[in-house]
Amino acid sequence: MFSDKNEFKQGFLQKLERMYGKTFPESTVQDQYFTLGQMIREYISTNWIQTNEQYRFSDSKQVYYLSIEFLLGRLLRQNLMNLGIYDVVQEGLNDLGIDFPEIEEVEHDAGLGNGGLGRLAACFLDSLASLNLPGHGYGIRYKHGLFEQKIVNGFQMELPEQWLRHGHVWEVKKPDLAVEIPFWGKVESYMEEGKMKFRHIHAEVVSAVPYDMPIVGYKTSTVNTLRMWSAEPAAYKAGRDLMKYKRETEAITEFLYPDDTHDEGKILRLKQQYFLVSASLRSIIGSYLYRFGDLHELHKHVAIHINDTHPVLAIPELMRILVDEYEFEWEQAWTVTKNTFAYTNHTTLSEALEKWPIRIFQPLLPRIYMIIDELNERFCKELWNEYPGDWKRIEEMAIISHGQVKMAHLAIVGSYSVNGVAKIHTEILKQREMNLFYQYYPTKFNSKTNGITHRRWLLNANPALTELITSAIGKEWVHTPSNLQQLTKFSDDAAFLEKLYEVKQKNKQRLADRIFKQNGIKVDPHSIFDIQVKRLHAYKRQLLNVLHILYLYNRCQEDPNYDFPPRTFIFGAKASPGYFYAKKIIKLLHTIADLVNNDPIVNGRIKLVFLENYRVSLAEEIIPAADISEQISTASKEASGTGNMKFMMNGAVTLGTLDGANIEILEQVGPENIFIFGLNAQEVMKYQQNGGYYSMEYFHHDTRIKKALTQLIDGTLPGADDHFETIYDSLLAENDQFFVLRDFDSYVRIHEAAGNAYKRRDDWNQMCLNNIAYSGYFSSDRTITEYAEDIWKIK
Numbered sequence: 001m002f003s004d005k006n007e008f009k010q011g012f013l014q015k016l017e018r019m020y021g022k023t024f025p026e027s028t029v030q031d032q033y034f035t036l037g038q039m040i041r042e043y044i045s046t047n048w049i050q051t052n053e054q055y056r057f058s059d060s061k062q063v064y065y066l067s068i069e070f071l072l073g074r075l076l077r078q079n080l081m082n083l084g085i086y087d088v089v090q091e092g093l094n095d096l097g098i099d100f101p102e103i104e105e106v107e108h109d110a111g112l113g114n115g116g117l118g119r120l121a122a123c124f125l126d127s128l129a130s131l132n133l134p135g136h137g138y139g140i141r142y143k144h145g146l147f148e149q150k151i152v153n154g155f156q157m158e159l160p161e162q163w164l165r166h167g168h169v170w171e172v173k174k175p176d177l178a179v180e181i182p183f184w185g186k187v188e189s190y191m192e193e194g195k196m197k198f199r200h201i202h203a204e205v206v207s208a209v210p211y212d213m214p215i216v217g218y219k220t221s222t223v224n225t226l227r228m229w230s231a232e233p234a235a236y237k238a239g240r241d242l243m244k245y246k247r248e249t250e251a252i253t254e255f256l257y258p259d260d261t262h263d264e265g266k267i268l269r270l271k272q273q274y275f276l277v278s279a280s281l282r283s284i285i286g287s288y289l290y291r292f293g294d295l296h297e298l299h300k301h302v303a304i305h306i307n308d309t310h311p312v313l314a315i316p317e318l319m320r321i322l323v324d325e326y327e328f329e330w331e332q333a334w335t336v337t338k339n340t341f342a343y344t345n346h347t348t349l350s351e352a353l354e355k356w357p358i359r360i361f362q363p364l365l366p367r368i369y370m371i372i373d374e375l376n377e378r379f380c381k382e383l384w385n386e387y388p389g390d391w392k393r394i395e396e397m398a399i400i401s402h403g404q405v406k407m408a409h410l411a412i413v414g415s416y417s418v419n420g421v422a423k424i425h426t427e428i429l430k431q432r433e434m435n436l437f438y439q440y441y442p443t444k445f446n447s448k449t450n451g452i453t454h455r456r457w458l459l460n461a462n463p464a465l466t467e468l469i470t471s472a473i474g475k476e477w478v479h480t481p482s483n484l485q486q487l488t489k490f491s492d493d494a495a496f497l498e499k500l501y502e503v504k505q506k507n508k509q510r511l512a513d514r515i516f517k518q519n520g521i522k523v524d525p526h527s528i529f530d531i532q533v534k535r536l537h538a539y540k541r542q543l544l545n546v547l548h549i550l551y552l553y554n555r556c557q558e559d560p561n562y563d564f565p566p567r568t569f570i571f572g573a574k575a576s577p578g579y580f581y582a583k584k585i586i587k588l589l590h591t592i593a594d595l596v597n598n599d600p601i602v603n604g605r606i607k608l609v610f611l612e613n614y615r616v617s618l619a620e621e622i623i624p625a626a627d628i629s630e631q632i633s634t635a636s637k638e639a640s641g642t643g644n645m646k647f648m649m650n651g652a653v654t655l656g657t658l659d660g661a662n663i664e665i666l667e668q669v670g671p672e673n674i675f676i677f678g679l680n681a682q683e684v685m686k687y688q689q690n691g692g693y694y695s696m697e698y699f700h701h702d703t704r705i706k707k708a709l710t711q712l713i714d715g716t717l718p719g720a721d722d723h724f725e726t727i728y729d730s731l732l733a734e735n736d737q738f739f740v741l742r743d744f745d746s747y748v749r750i751h752e753a754a755g756n757a758y759k760r761r762d763d764w765n766q767m768c769l770n771n772i773a774y775s776g777y778f779s780s781d782r783t784i785t786e787y788a789e790d791i792w793k794i795k
C-alpha cells in the first residue's frame with residue numbers, strides 16, 4: 001500500500017481529505033488519528049483476509065480463547081510496530097509536522113478488563129499471532145470498559161469509561177454474522193422416533209452481533225481475529241414492551257462487571273457469561289462445519305480454552321448443541337465435549353470462586369441447568385463407584401450442592417486440561433484447593449507459568465532500552481527473547497552499565513514530568529523510584545507499603561539526621577467500586593501523601609505519589625521508570641502476577657515475597673539480584689491451619705508498629721476523621737488476615753538493604769542488567785509455546 005514515507009504521506013493526506021472533507025491544515029489531531037487508524041486497518045486487511053482464507057481451507061487444529069476480559073490497551077503503536085512500518089509512518093508524520101506521541105494520545109485504551117487475567121489474554125493473542133499459530137479470541141464488546149477513576153479529596157470516584165464515544169477504528173462490525181441467544185422461558189419435552197427430545201419455548205431472544213478486531217503478528221503475515229459480541233434487540237415480537245426489552249438487551253453488554261451485590265446484577269452477570277459462550281460456540285461450530293461437515297471429531301480439530309470459570313457454560317452449551325441440535329447420544333457428546341475444553345484457574349481466593357444459586361440459574365437458563373444437573377448426576381455416580389460410601393467426598397466434589405452450581409467443578413470435570421499460572425499456584429491447587437480433583441484426575445493438572453509480550457512491554461514501551469540492548473547483542477533477541485541472556489557479557493562493562501543507567505534516568509525524568517503535570521508534585525529523578533501498581537486488594541498489601549512509608553516519616557521526625565537514600569513511592573490502583581476496604585486504603589495513601597510530601601523535616605527525601613486512573617497506557621509509561629518493583633502479596637495469595645515480569649524486563653529490581661511467579665523470578669536471577677522478605681507460603685498456610693499468629697503481640701512489642709497504627713486513629717493524620725478505623729480494626733480486632741504486621745519488620749529490613757544497594761551505583765546497575773538478561777523466560781511466547789505443545793496440540 002505504501003513502501004516509503006512519501007507514498008505514505010500522499011496516501012495519508014488523500015485519505016484525510018476524503019474522510020473529513022478538510023484540508024490538512026484544517027484538521028484536528030483527532031481527525032489525524034482516525035485517518036491514520038483507518039489507513040492502517042486497510043493496510044492490515046489484505047493479510048487478514050488471506051489468513052482467514054488459509055484457516056478456512058486448511059485442516060489444521062484451531063484454538064479459541066474465551067475470556068470475559070481482554071485488556072488490550074492502545075493498538076496504534078503495536079500495530080505499526082508489528083507491521084514493521086512504525087519508522088516510515090513516524091518519519092512521514094514528522095515531515096508533516098505531526099508529533100506521533102500526540103496522535104497516540106487520542107486513542108482511548110480498550111480497557112475491557114480489570115487486571116491480570118484480562119491483560120494475560122491480550123498478551124496471549126499477541127504471541128499467538130506472532131508465532132503464526134491459529135489462535136483466536138472471543139470476548140464481549142462492553143460499551144463501557146473498566147470505570148475511569150478520578151480522585152476527589154483523596155477518595156476514589158468512578159466515571160463510566162467511554163472508549164467508543166468517537167468510534168473504535170480497529171473493529172469491523174459483521175451484522176450478517178449475528179446469532180440469536182435465548183434466555184428465560186421453559187423447556188418442553190416431546191417424543192420423536194421413540195426418543196425423548198427437548199425444546200426451549202417462550203424464550204426471550206437477543207441478538208449477538210460480532211465486531212472483529214485484527215490481531216497482527218509481529219513481522220509476519222499472520223493476522224488473527226478477536227471477535228467481540230455486542231447485544232442488540234432481535235426481531236420484534238408482538239405483545240412485548242419494546243422499550244423495556246431494548247433496555248434489558250442493551251444492558252447485557254453495557255458494563256464489564258455489573259455490580260452484583262443484588263440479584264438483578266447477578267442475573268446480568270450470568271446473562272453476560274451465557275451470551276458470550278453461546279454466541280462464540282455458534283461461530284466456532286459454524287466455521288468447523290464449513291471445514292469438516294461432521295461434529296464427531298470436533299475435538300481433533302478444535303481446542304477451546306476457558307479463561308477462568310467465567311466462560312465455563314460453554315461446556316453444557318456444547319453438550320446442548322450436540323444432543324439437542326445434532327442428535328448425538330449423551331455419551332458421544334460427552335466424549336467430544338470433555339476432549340475439547342481446557343481450563344485455566346487464576347486464583348485460589350475463595351471469594352473469587354464462582355458459585356451460582358440454583359434459584360437464579362434455573363429460570364434464566366432452563367435447558368443449560370437441566371444439562372448441568374444431568375452431568376452432576378452422572379459424575380456423582382462415577383464417584384460413588386470409585387469411592388463407595390464416601391458421601392463426604394462426593395458432596396465436596398459435586399457440581400451442584402447446597403443449592404449452588406460450582407463453576408470450578410464443572411470446569412474441571414468438563415475439560416481435558418486444568419492448569420495453574422505459576423509453579424507454586426499449581427502446587428497449591430493440587431495439594432489444597434483442588435486436591436480431591438487432583439486425586440481423581442491426576443493427569444489433567446499441569447502448570448503454565450504466565451508470561452508477557454516483550455513486544456509491547458519492552459519494544460513498544462521502552463524504545464531507548466530496546467535500542468541499547470540491540471546495539472549490544474544484535475536484534476535476534478526480539479525473536480528469541482531467551483537470547484537476552486547474552487547481556488550478562490556486559491555485567492562488568494562499566495561503560496555499558498552507565499548507558500543502562502542513563503536510559504533509566506531518561507525514563508524516570510519523563511515520569512517525573514508526567515507526575516508534575518498531573519499531580520503538581522515535584523519529584524527528584526535521582527531518588528529511588530519505588531513503584532507498586534496493580535489492582536487494589538487487601539492480599540496485595542498496599543497497606544504494608546504505606547505503613548512502611550509512615551514509619552519512615554516517623555523515623556525522620558525522631559531523628560532528623562537519619563540518613564537514607566531519597567525515595568519516591570509511586571502507586572497506581574483501582575479499587576472495585578463495592579470494595580469499601582480497598583477504597584479506604586486509597587484514602588489512606590492520599591492522607592499519608594499530604595503528611596509527607598511537604599514536611600520540612602522530611603525535606604523532600606520521601607515523596608508519595610498516587611497516579612490516578614491506572615490502565616495499560618499509563619503502565620507503559622510507569623514501568624520503564626521503576627527502580628524497585630513492589631510485589632509484596634501475602635505468600636500463597638497471588639496466583640502468579642504479571643506486573644512483576646514487566647518490571648523485571650525493564651530493569652527494575654523486585655522487592656517481594658516468595659509468592660506466585662516471584663519465586664520463578666528468583667530462580668532466574670538468583671538471590672543476589674532480588675530482595676526477598678517475609679513469610680513463605682508454607683508458613684502462612686501453617687498459621688492459617690494451626691493458629692498461632694496474634695497480631696496484637698506485634699502491636700505491643702514493636703514500637704514502630706504501635707506508633708504507626710495509633711496514628712491511624714488518634715487525629716495525627718490531616719483530615720483522617722474516623723476513616724481509618726476499619727483498617728485499624730482489620731489489623732488488630734480481626735487479627736490481620738494478611739499478615740501485614742507479621743511481615744513488617746522483615747519488610748523494613750529489606751528496604752534498608754535495597755536502599756544501601758542503590759547507593760552502590762555499579763552494583764545496582766549490574767542488578768538491573770541481570771534482571772533484563774534473565775527476563776526472556778517470561779515472554780508470553782514461551783508460555784504460548786507450552787500451551788500449544790502440551791495442551792492445545794496446535795502447530
Ligand code: 26Q
Pocket residue numbers: 114115116117118120346347351352353354421450638639640641642660
Ligand atoms: C468472580 C466471581 C464473581 C465476580 C467476579 C469474579 C472475578 C472477576 C475477575 C474473579 C476473578 C477475576 C480476575 C482475576 C485475576 O485477574 N487474576 C489474576 O490473574 C493473573 C493472570 O493469571 C495472575 O497473574 C494474578 O496473580 C491473578 O490475581
